[in-house]
Amino acid sequence: MEQVIVNGFYLGAQYALIALGLTLIFALMNVLNFAHGQMYVLGGFISYTIYGKLGLPFVVALISSGVTLAIVGALFERFLFRTVIKRSLREESTMLLAAATAFFLDAVILLLFGEKQRGVPKIVKGVYNDGNLIMPYDRMVVGILAIAFIAGFILYMKYSRPGRAMRALAQDRVAAQLMGVEVDRYTMIGFALGAMLAGIVGGLLVAITGINSGIGGPISIKAFLMVMIGGAGVVGGAIAGGFILGMLESVGLTVLREFGDVTYLVIFAALMVFLSIRPNGLMGKPWG
Amino acid sequence: MGEILNFANVELYYDHVYALKGVSLTVSEGETVALIGANGAGKSSILRAITGLRKIRSGEIHYEGKRIDGLDPSAIVKAGIAMVPEGRRVFPYMTVRDNLLMGAFTRSDKAEIAGSLEMVLGRFPRLKERFSQAAGTMSGGEQQMLVIGRALMAKPKLLLLDEPSLGVAPKLVQDIARSIVAINRDERVSVLLVEQNSRMALRISQRAYALTTGAIALSGNSADLLKDDRVQRLYLGGEL
Ligand SMILES: Nc1ncnc2c1ncn2[C@@H]1O[C@H](COP(=O)(O)OP(=O)(O)O)[C@@H](O)[C@H]1O
Ligand SMILES: [Mg+2]
Numbered sequence: 001m002e003q004v005i006v007n008g009f010y011l012g013a014q015y016a017l018i019a020l021g022l023t024l025i026f027a028l029m030n031v032l033n034f035a036h037g038q039m040y041v042l043g044g045f046i047s048y049t050i051y052g053k054l055g056l057p058f059v060v061a062l063i064s065s066g067v068t069l070a071i072v073g074a075l076f077e078r079f080l081f082r083t084v085i086k087r088s089l090r091e092e093s094t095m096l097l098a099a100a101t102a103f104f105l106d107a108v109i110l111l112l113f114g115e116k117q118r119g120v121p122k123i124v125k126g127v128y129n130d131g132n133l134i135m136p137y138d139r140m141v142v143g144i145l146a147i148a149f150i151a152g153f154i155l156y157m158k159y160s161r162p163g164r165a166m167r168a169l170a171q172d173r174v175a176a177q178l179m180g181v182e183v184d185r186y187t188m189i190g191f192a193l194g195a196m197l198a199g200i201v202g203g204l205l206v207a208i209t210g211i212n213s214g215i216g217g218p219i220s221i222k223a224f225l226m227v228m229i230g231g232a233g234v235v236g237g238a239i240a241g242g243f244i245l246g247m248l249e250s251v252g253l254t255v256l257r258e259f260g261d262v263t264y265l266v267i268f269a270a271l272m273v274f275l276s277i278r279p280n281g282l283m284g285k286p287w288g
Numbered sequence: 289m290g291e292i293l294n295f296a297n298v299e300l301y302y303d304h305v306y307a308l309k310g311v312s313l314t315v316s317e318g319e320t321v322a323l324i325g326a327n328g329a330g331k332s333s334i335l336r337a338i339t340g341l342r343k344i345r346s347g348e349i350h351y352e353g354k355r356i357d358g359l360d361p362s363a364i365v366k367a368g369i370a371m372v373p374e375g376r377r378v379f380p381y382m383t384v385r386d387n388l389l390m391g392a393f394t395r396s397d398k399a400e401i402a403g404s405l406e407m408v409l410g411r412f413p414r415l416k417e418r419f420s421q422a423a424g425t426m427s428g429g430e431q432q433m434l435v436i437g438r439a440l441m442a443k444p445k446l447l448l449l450d451e452p453s454l455g456v457a458p459k460l461v462q463d464i465a466r467s468i469v470a471i472n473r474d475e476r477v478s479v480l481l482v483e484q485n486s487r488m489a490l491r492i493s494q495r496a497y498a499l500t501t502g503a504i505a506l507s508g509n510s511a512d513l514l515k516d517d518r519v520q521r522l523y524l525g526g527e528l
Pocket of ligand 1 (some may be wrong): 302306307325326327328329330331332333334
């Protein structure tokens with residue numbers, strides 16, 4: 001049982017980080033970033049290229065993933081979402097644009113990196129085993145790094161100047177403008193930051209699960225699930241949703257194993273029931 | 289005393305429907321000017337035009353002699369115009385403290401910001417009691433004090449207030465009126481006060497403009513307007 005919880009916690013930390021990026025973009029722009037999973041995949045391939053192929057240190061790979069995705073996010077916001085949001089009168093327009101960016105990134109990734117599953121050498125060798133609990137050291141490192149990133153993100157949102165500006169924008173756009181918050185600037189920073197988080201998780205997890213170009217869509221769907229569980233646009237909700245999904249998956253894979261591959265079927269069914277009772281997820285408020 | 293705000297022949301549209309059709313008004317340094325008129329007359333639109341929240345179609349807006357229409361809201365705040373929007377609009381999930389600090393977003397001198405915070409908390413002791421509470425959980429009157437305090441944190445030279453008495457308990461309306469007078473006097477802030485509570489607005493202002501469907505219908509000294517027949521009939525009927 002401890003094993004299941006530890007696995008769930010490890011998975012939950014990665015998921016929470018993915019959901020945080022998605023929920024940040026949603027809170028600031030009311031845009032559901034369909035390309036979030038593709039951004040994760042791109043981060044994974046960048047990390048694979050730099051660490052796995054070029055043999056540079058893993059840290060360098062991770063930073064490159066984060067920086068590249070931050071730039072991609074900033075460009076997407078500046079040249080695509082900003083223009084569409086300013087010019088369109090219907091919310092569907094940004095939804096379609098978001099879907100288009102996902103397909104676009106899928107195509108780019110396939111072109112650049114091919115369709116093979118890729119893996120990298122272990123970042124740390126060895127396995128922790130006390131007879132009761134088994135945990136490879138590399139998973140521990142990745143799990144701890146994910147938690148450090150979550151903590152860093154929370155502190156940044158709470159205490160930094162851009163963090164306060166973004167929280168203000170998410171809570172009341174007009175009031176934030178009246179305080180002198182430059183909407184365009186901080187929306188771009190927010191989108192870049194959200195994309196960066198997706199890229200960092202991809203860059204981290206390539207060390208454990210490897211990466212392949214087909215998993216962007218499924219990762220996006222998991223990210224949506226987490227945000228729906230926790231409540232859209234809320235930091236606490238994204239974290240709760242991430243850990244809950246990680247735990248459900250871990251427990252499901254153990255408990256439901258004998259019934260075949262039904263874990264996600266059960267999760268989806270449970271989510272539908274849950275959402276019909278609590279349509280706003282666990283925490284229906286924006287940006288605490 | 290010089291003019292701090294000159295709002296000249298401004299036209300403002302929402303899509304194809306006008307909200308202001310050639311409105312002109314001025315505010316002098318140190319003055320409190322009231323802007324009264326029925327719901328939908330265009331009062332908030334005037335404030336939105338000044339702060340740059342809404343672009344104007346024609347006319348000119350000058351602040352301290354410099355043209356500001358067309359500037360970004362953030363540049364206008366930085367220049368010294370702060371606005372307390374209609375319906376309060378606190379940041380509901382931030383503490384009172386963080387709300388107040390957001391008011392000083394365009395300022396960087398930590399010591400001066402701390403000074404302003406002390407001044408605001410001295411003026412509204414209730415905010416001190418609620419300092420670490422989420423703003424959204426406070427009463428309407430407390431939230432109104434918070435947004436006035438938040439606007440003062442920008443250290444404005446011109447303060448725009450949009451219906452500060454709306455949705456506030458009658459007992460607190462007096463307090464808020466007194467605060468506005470005190471702020472105008474002590475902080476040397478010029479005030480443009482939008483109110484549907486015309487009697488209160490006319491009592492605490494030196495001059496006033498009355499607005500009807502996007503145009504100035506009457507203007508003059510507030511004391512005179514309080515006694516004016518047309519004002520009595522149109523704007524003061526049945527109130528308080
Ligand atoms: N965002 C908006 N979109 C369309 N019409 C608006 C909008 N805001 C205000 N109006 C219209 O403009 C006119 C003036 O509104 P406003 O300035 O808010 O008046 P007041 O503050 O005096 O009540 C009204 O007819 C109102 O319906
Ligand atoms: Mg109004």
